[in-house]
Amino acid sequence: MGRKLLLDKAHIPGIRYYDTYKGNGGYAAAEKALKGMTPDQVLDEVKKSGLRGRGGAGFPTGMKWSFIAKPEGVPRYLVCNADESEPGTFKDRYLMEFIPHALIEGLIISSYTLGANTCYIYIRGEYAWIPEILEEAIADAKKNGWLGKNILGSGFDLEIYVQRGAGAYICGEETALIESLEGKRGNPRIKPPFPAVKGLWQSPTVVNNVETLAAVVPILNIGGEEYAKIGIGKSTGTKLISACGNINKPGVYEIEMNISVEEFIYSEEYCGGIPNGKRLKACIPGGSSVPILPANLLFKTAKGETRMMTYESLADGGFLTGTAMGSGGFIVLDEDQCIVKNTLTFARFYRHESCGQCSPCREGTGWMEKLLKNIDSGRGKMSDIDLLWDIQRKIEGNTICPLGDAAAWPVAAAIRHFRDEFEWHITHPEEAQARNYGLAHYADPREIAVPA
Amino acid sequence: MADEQKLFKVTIDNITVEVAPGTTILNAARLIGGDIVPPAMCYYSKLQGSGGKCRTCLVKVTKGSEADPRPMPKLVASCRTTVMDGMEVANITSPEVVDARKSIVEFLLINHPLDCPVCDQAGECHLQDLSYEHGVSATRYEFKRRTFDKVDLGDHIKLHMTRCILCYRCVFTADQLTDKREHGILGRGDHSEISTYIEQNLDNDFIGNVIDVCPVGALTDKTFRFKNRVWFLKPVDAHRDCENPKCCGKTVLWMRGDEVFRVTARKDQYGEVEAYICDTCRFEKKETSDWVIEGPRKINRHSVISQGHYVGMVKPQETIVKVMDGRAPKLLMDIHRVSEVNRPEIDLSKIEGPAHSDDFKINGVHPQ
């Protein structure tokens, strides 16, 4: 069994409630920080832990916190990103639903470190029942002296509020989130200025993912150095992976970042293999935006090394033969799945979620969806594949925010690795309506072709 | 400090200029002028917060600064990126930029109706100029284009949303120039639209300026629509003592003979208004007697209208074929194919009196 730091107490009945959480060692880290440490000492522990942002980009949290501007007389804000809308990702929901106090405790410590006296949890609007859970936890924490004025006599004040979104993936992007929190359309801002300098209401702001902020609790409990010993290299600590698709045991797992991808999919402790004796065709290990990998590149990197569940190993081979940890939304496709159809649903998703501010994303996402729809329904042309390739290439890197890139990558990777399947859809339009292309040769090691 | 402010050196397409810190790459390029100025469809120097959206002004920063010479990893929007001392930028000398710009133009056009022959803006449309100078010759888009119904925004302004490129300029204008914004961007993504949501008159002293800031023919002057093609008209500078203290009263009258067909603000070479005018001057003062006429307007924007060869026109520098790798600029839409008037051999200023379509006949018949 891997070590658990976030979900170690998840099985305890009633852990959702204050008394049980507190009775099982909860709020010890907050007490340690507020009573015995300066903000800089806490920051130091977080730096030592090597914690990296769990929202997708994997940016070192300690470093991010040290960038926050500290002008005199201007309030600072911590915003918890609970927008969780990347297809394949549902880990933050689990934490908030079942162990809300772990997040609240993390928010207290993090706000203390940053000198923020107000913290907002921005949660996706569809998680409509969770704000009540969080608000109850906040009220209980407040009743017990963990929030409000002069917490534990430390002189530190903090209020936490929950803000509901209203259905927009783009509000997970930190500047769009800030705009939305200001009551506006979720249009990402043009950076610079960065939120650390001018964020919410033009004040210095840090935006972090739910899991990142909750991870601060075990880091203080066991110490940054101890935390850094878990995992491999710069992938320190544990990571929540939400596993879905064609596996026996979909769900949220906490892993130490030292197991292999193969173990994660096939071991009984985690996904438990693929149902009905089917074989693995492909996997998208970090949420819809990261490149899809065929089975033949998943378990072993192009260099022949075992691929591990770490930031570095998943990314090994770059965009040609690698993928990314992303948000930890682990999507498994078995031999019966159609790559074209899957890519089409993602393209539709990104078209639907584009804010429409910048022309490449607004116009390009819709164009890609239309072309994929044609190919999927047997009306595609061979030249459409190259056109798709060209469109994604022209969106990538040319947009205001990374949603454009996120829309381009799944299409690029699908064509890069599964071009035969796209071509088959075009050359066999009728057959493609009746059956799937199947596993073909994707399970077997072979040369990797890169489209011209 | 005011006198001895240190200037930043920035090099764009191998031409160096010194600018004040805080200047954007685009504005530095405008100081140099000519072909190396990136096209800007959404940025508008007089509108705070504008820019960054259309992506036509993307350039490559090949050297970040003297202090940190690393190139920037992605192309950047020159209208929203400020220069650093020692920065080096490639615009038309970068094949990557030229290629990206071509794709941006393609993206902007896939849902554009290409109805230039019937559009009021034809001849002074920035999208037409952009596609003319930077576009590709054929579209690869084979789907139905997005369409919207035309709507009246009150008595003076027509909104033809299908042509809009969502530059947000009109929204910024309404926000920053009028007391109360009544129109905005509704919807999301590729179905965003400029609208009032509920049918409503845009009613404000200065709202007419949205017509001038709109780079395409999405917002047009109803008091002018379809009365005439711009290239039939002669622009003259004029002014009047406007009662509205916020209005400069300095305009361009678009005339044919003694008739005033349209009143607009005066625009600079980048198509930006020099000073805003009020709706009374724009929509209600259509008599020559309302105005003091100063003389012919110089149209010096490198634009399709300037092909009308107005008196005193400043001829734009030709695209330097050499820096473009020997490629000539491609025509997306050849204006001479859609317009019988805009023929290079006919010089509007040489025609006696108002131009008339008969003046453009070839051997007594209208050309096809």
Next chain:
Amino acid sequence: MVQFSEEKLNKVKEIIARYPDGKQKSALLPVLHLAQETFNGWLSSDTMDYVASLLQLEPIEVYEVATFYSMYNLKPVGKYVFEVCQTGPCMLRGSDDIIAYIKQTLGINVGETTADGLFTLKTVECLGACGYAPMMQVGKHYREHLTPAKVDEIIAELRAAQ
């Protein structure tokens, strides 16, 4: 007339108090949610104008926001809205079949409402329940691990609640 009850107005005040002075625009999303819940599950232009007046905003600012977010209904909907997820992970586990089954059972297409005004069918993008697919949102809650039998049960349950 569109008008919140005293209790709801207090709720609005409480929401506004979460933000610094003068930043009451931040309350827009939560107050629109409240308005939609209160006024028959959708936002009419009167409702939006009312929200604008409560928060001292121009009506256009409210329209701009309400049309941006997918959860606000700008047209009347049925009493229960079935919002079935159709994104990749749900598709892999058969969401297309569930959509087809609901269409057939209720005799409506996506975007339509049953004649009795009870059910509306919508397709939506990933709701963050991919591991419990196929799934849909009905009102505040998620219905997960859907099968045709489970869809039947849900429809029966909601009909019975009438």
